[in-house]
Amino acid sequence: MIEAPARAYQYGFLDEYAKKEIRRQTLKAVAIPGYQVPYASREMPLARGFGTGGLQITLSLLGPGDTFKVIDQGADDSVNAVNLRKFIVEACPDVSLTTRAEDATIIQTRHRVPEVGMSPGQILVLQVPYPDPLVVVEPNEAKRKQMHGEGDYARLLVKLYEDLVNFGEITISHRYPTRIHGHYVIDPSPIPRHDVPRLHMADALFLFGAGREKRIYAVPPFTRAEPLAFEDVPFRVEHFFDDTGARRPCARCGSRESFLDEFLDSYGRKQFGCSDSDYCARRQESRR
Numbered sequence: 001m002i003e004a005p006a007r008a009y010q011y012g013f014l015d016e017y018a019k020k021e022i023r024r025q026t027l028k029a030v031a032i033p034g035y036q037v038p039y040a041s042r043e044m045p046l047a048r049g050f051g052t053g054g055l056q057i058t059l060s061l062l063g064p065g066d067t068f069k070v071i072d073q074g075a076d077d078s079v080n081a082v083n084l085r086k087f088i089v090e091a092c093p094d095v096s097l098t099t100r101a102e103d104a105t106i107i108q109t110r111h112r113v114p115e116v117g118m119s120p121g122q123i124l125v126l127q128v129p130y131p132d133p134l135v136v137v138e139p140n141e142a143k144r145k146q147m148h149g150e151g152d153y154a155r156l157l158v159k160l161y162e163d164l165v166n167f168g169e170i171t172i173s174h175r176y177p178t179r180i181h182g183h184y185v186i187d188p189s190p191i192p193r194h195d196v197p198r199l200h201m202a203d204a205l206f207l208f209g210a211g212r213e214k215r216i217y218a219v220p221p222f223t224r225a226e227p228l229a230f231e232d233v234p235f236r237v238e239h240f241f242d243d244t245g246a247r248r249p250c251a252r253c254g255s256r257e258s259f260l261d262e263f264l265d266s267y268g269r270k271q272f273g274c275s276d277s278d279y280c281a282r283r284q285e286s287r288r
């Protein structure tokens, strides 16, 4: 009789102690919305900066019966997403995979919230390079901690005001500082401004993992998430207007609601298409 080969790693790759610690810190993050909880980030079989923080949260949560989706810049088929998916297949063999955001119980993402939005019971795990929005105005970590504790974000507002004076508008295109539940301001990771309002009073749980910086934070369901702005200069999302002032459609599926990326067509002309590849493909499918 041939014995099955021993599994190289245990379920979920991380040891049980690591998973337990990450879950505890995640619970703390959910209990204090927007607060950056320190945790002992583990070495992962991929380089820091490629989503180790998000991956550790995902591995601590995934179990038999879960359905998993991973996207990178909105695409299911980019190199980073494909490799993370392969790793999850190895580490969590009985988790099913999907590209449909509606079917997933856990979605790990870099730089986007799925275009179809998130439903109750779903978890979106965001990969975070820089967790602290105050790092641009205060280099000292102890002082930043105090500023967060006191809810003192005056210097961030000054930074936004300087943008207004210099450029006539707030020029932050991603990582837009967002106040959670009326207190802590978070860096919502490099999602475009288009996605920031989706964190507000959402149905789903958003978890943020920064592996290199060793921080976990959360925006729980039904929690206020308000981008920093001024009374007379409200927050606004990217507009994607063409020269005539009309909203550009996606060149592939015709959507006028989605977040658009620029790409060059086969004639070398600049075109705009949905950054969420699954949303776009399914719209094209339904138009046939």
Ligand SMILES: [Zn+2]
Binding pocket: 250, 251, 252, 253, 254, 255, 258, 273, 274, 279, 280, 281, 283
């Ligand atoms: Zn499209």
